[in-house]
Amino acid sequence: MLPLSSPTVLVSAPELLVIAFAFITLLGDAWFVLVGLSVLYWIGPRYVDDARTVAAVCVGFATLGLAAVLAFKSATAIPRPAMTPVDPAGLPPVIGSFVAGEIESDGFTFPSGHATAATVVYGGLGLLLSVGRKRLRYLLAASLIVLISLSRVVLEVHYPRDIIAGMVLGSLLIAVGLAVGRSNDRLHPDRLFALGGVASVVGLGVALQGGHAEEVLQAAIGIGTAIGGVLTWRAFGDRLVAAPPVSLPLAVVGLAVAGGLWIAGYAGVLPAVGAVAASAAAVGIILLLPLAAERRKKSGKTETVEA
Structure with missing residues (x-):
């Protein structure tokens, strides 16, 4: 009899653990958070009454959190750990490329931006959304925060x-943000954006003093996001809350345009002033898209009446 050959193990148990946590950390990536909040803002009102306002507030929370992290990282300038849990080259190609992106260790380490962002965004959603049981929302938010961190x-x-430090900072930012952005049981996203803008200006000053070019660009994006959020919500806030949900095709177009502007800012193809303008336009597009849906809805009704 021929000996039976043992099956080839493509991924070891430690590698599988790293891959699993690479997918978990994805939930705290800036682009994933932005896409998720945009979808909630556009389509959420179809299912949850306060989804649009809460999503806008959480975009403000994210801006505030990233700005605060930027300021602390620029001030401390502590290098990241000089380690890697696995060699991505030893993994299957697609998985290896994904893991390599998630374990990239450029920039500074203190505090964790993912832990801060997860706390302010998922914590904010758990606290503010009026869907499901409060205890279940809190449990889900806490689980995501802990796992991402x-x-x-x-x-x-x-x-x-x-x-x-990131979870503590995020918790403090939620407390400060709600103290500023909520009055008489009403949420004011523009106040959160303004607070994020102030934090971004502080972060810009610290980054300039330390000579950290990448952090300067990130601060410029934060300032632009804050400016676009404040101006748009103060001009159209009530109309935006009352506007209908955005259709999926229109949401895809809006995400492509807004995402392209943000990518241009993050990629460094624009100077700092250009990054401010691009990010302001990007958040303006995200916030204003429901008005485009409203116009399309009214146009459809007009055509039906005329017919």
């Missing part, structure tokens, strides 16, 4: 102190 240590791009 833990993933940064498993992927060896942060130290434990970084994620603890």
Whole structure:
């Protein structure tokens, strides 16, 4: 009899753990958070009455959180851990490319931006959305925050102190943000955007003083996002809340245009002033898209009446 050959193990258990946490850390990536909040803002009102206002507030929270992290990272300038949990080249090509992107360790480490963003965004959604049972929302939000934060240590791009600091910072920002952005049980997204703008200006000053070019660009994007959010919501806030949900095709177009502007800013193809303008336009497109849906809806009704 021929000996039976043992099956080839493509991915070891430690590698599988890293891959799993790479997908978890994806939930805290800036682009994923932005896309998720945009979809909630556009389509959420179809299912949850306060989805649009809460989503806008959480975009403001994200701006504030990233600006605060930027300021602290520029001030401390502590390098990331000089380690990698796995060699992406040893993984299947598609998975290896994905993992390589998630364990990239450029920039500074303290505090964790993922832990801060997860806390302000998912914590904000859990606290503010009026869907489901409150206890279940809190549990889900806390689980996401802990898992996303833990993933940064498993992927060896942060130290434990970084994620603890990020969660503490995010919690403080939620408390400050709600104190500023909520009055008489009403949420004011423009106030959160303004607060994020102030934090971004502080971050810009710290980054300039430290000579950190990448952080200067990120601060410029934060300032632009804040400007676009404040101006748009103050001019059209009530109409935006009352506007209908956005259709899927229109949402895809809006995401492509707004995303392209943000990518141009992050890619460094624009100077700092250009990054401010591009990010302001991007958030303006996201916030104003429901008015385009409203116009299309009215046009459809007019055509029906005329017919």
